[in-house]
Amino acid sequence: MSKKETLTILEKIDVRFIYGTLLLTLAFVTLVPIGLPFTIGEQSKKAYNLIEALPAGTVVGFVPDLDAMGWLQGGPPAIAYARHLFRRPLKIVIFVMLSTDAVGLTFSILDQVKPETLGKKYGEDWIFLGYAAGGEAAYAASADDLWRTFGGRDYYGKSLEDLPLAKSAKSAKDIPLLVVPESGGAAILFVRHWNARYQTQIICNEPPMIVPQYTAYERAGQISVVNSGLRDGAEYEKLIGQPGLSLAAMDGLSAATFLLLGYIVIGNIGFLKRKLSKEA
């Protein structure tokens, strides 16, 4: 094989080979977990401390507005947040307004958390209002009147009049903090309608590619903490002492990142050598 052919191969590795090596790498770290250590960042600590500092009995909104596509990235952090919230002596109001998938995914989260095993009673310690359609209109309406937005009933059809917790959670005025693990879009709507008018604090977990957009709101003080996908989810699981899927994904993340870096270096070596030999 000539030098030119070698350089061409480096630059144009067959995509099947790339997929094959990625698959083998991920399979290896899944079957043989390495458990690479990592430090816990300031953002995760901020979110954790904010929830830890809440006085007992504080009403908190938990809004897992995830869709099916964002579940892999946002689901494990959502479970970590929910575990922390349910462990603390807080009153939790769960509702979703952006994605219809989020109702089913909320049940997936609750299946993992199992509030009843933590001594939490439905109606007194937590309620689930379900999904309200309307997009931004629903966010705006819910800030003024949560009961009317969700038709005066919880997801199971019980009247909110019959749920003790619902009486302390009628609007954004009663809910000082929202925890919003989502696929993108909900936190900004909460900023516009809950934070702008009622100064509600917001903790959100976003897919990494859109975090810079939300960081701008964090710098302005409109969002309290922005966490980034699985990495901050893994840090949060370490903080609450309950390892989960985010931590499990870190080895795969490291392996895939290292492999991609290797391919990028190989591709650039091939490209630069070809370019230099052409110029020579």
Add this chain to the structure above:
Amino acid sequence: MVSSMLYRRTAPLVLGFLLGLLMVLEYYVPTDAFRIAATSMRTWAVVIATIAIGFGLTNVVRIHYADIKSRRKGTWPFSVWMLVIIAVILVLGLTAGTQHVIYRFFFDNMFMLPYNTVVTFLCFSTFSAGYRAVKARSLEGILLLIGTVFVMMWYAPIGEILWSGFPTIGKWIYDVPSTGSMRAIMIGAAIGSAVLGIKTLIGLERGWLGRREE
């Protein structure tokens, strides 16, 4: 003709203007009357959106039924499958409830799993796209390459094990240039949205009417 124009164009524009004005006035004139009226309007929007979901479902069924009837080439078997699944989920959800084990089985295994599989395929194609796209072809390419390497190494635990500088520099790139650029884009988009809102309010922007001018 005149009455047709009145209710097809003029009436929606006037209604849109009045309701839009109410929502703006609620913010700038914080009286109880405007607040109550605006709150009612927002609740009405939620009700209309809920009805729209049912309307959307009806439309989907109508379109796919038409495809089945006309045996649209290549897609009509999928339309049959889709209508079957819609019917099963609808009947199951309305009769057994969304908490029923069979409904949850459908949701977890026939909706979420295939969806997650598709997302995983995207991961593979994004991986190979990263290998092909991140090349030092120009100054911008070199900057992209450097930024990509540092941000990737910041995000993955392996980065801080290889070198302690990766998290520091990667986080800086994420927090400063990236956020700054996004902030500029967001300000531009916000100004554009405000202009579009004003144009819609005063009737200059009529795309939402959904029909051609006569």
